[in-house]
Amino acid sequence: MKKSNLKRNVVLSILFFLPVAFLLMLYPAKHNYIPLDVVNKNVAEMDGFIVEGEQIQFKDHITVLAFLGSQPLDKAIAASNLKELVYDKFKGFKTFQIVAVVQQGTEDQVEALKKEINTYEDLRFWHYAYGTEAQIEDLFKSLKTQESLDDFMSTDHVFIIDKDVYQRGRLDAREAKEIEANKPLTQLFSYDCIEVAVIKNKMSEDVRILFTEYRQKRKGNFDSTSRRAQDLKDNDE
DSSP: OHHHHHHHHHHHHHHHHHHHHHHHHHHHHHHHHSOOEEEESOOOOOTTOEETTSOOOSTTSEEEEEEEETOGGGGHHHHHHHIIIIIHHHTTSTTEEEEEEEETTOHHHHHHHHHHHOOSSOOTTEEEEEEOHHHHHHHHHTSOOSOOOOTTSOEEEEEEEOTTSOEEEBSSOOOHHHHHTTOOOOOBSSEETTOHHIIIIIIHHHHHHHHHHHHHHHHTOOOGGGSOTTTTTTTOO
């Protein structure tokens, strides 16, 4: 009887711990071998844009880039989602920043937007960059995207720019189940701030993966050969 109970307990222990051990092995593998793809190396810098108080740039920062255009107050929902689901999560990292591009002459609307989305939290890593219509168009055109600016020089989609001023995204944005089902390839170059699920589940995760990549690089653990084989090859053609 004792042997039977012992055998049962051993089997139950194995059945319990085996899935846990398997998940623990998969977790680091996911982030070591599937880094966030470089989708574009031709992103323009912030030269010429006016930012209150300081000069900002993409170089040496992990940047979330938004285009709020000539009617920034109309983008309050997108901005609020970005603030609550992304900024609040990563604001503790010194190299992280959100850059919201707005058109010159919208200072009053920007002040109203600040009151709309700001709380008592530290927003020193959230910058409003003022530019002309031409400057905004040039910056947007330097990005790889399937979206376009509307008549107010704005979009609900935001972009991830890394420390080397490269645009990051997903060359294969399918979920595991979609890959198993052989669903058509989808790509992710930007993130829709109106879609809470996209920002919360995809963009937030992708920013975290990018931070993980840089942390591994500092420790000498990042293997650049682990990138997907078609990383920039297909995108530069």
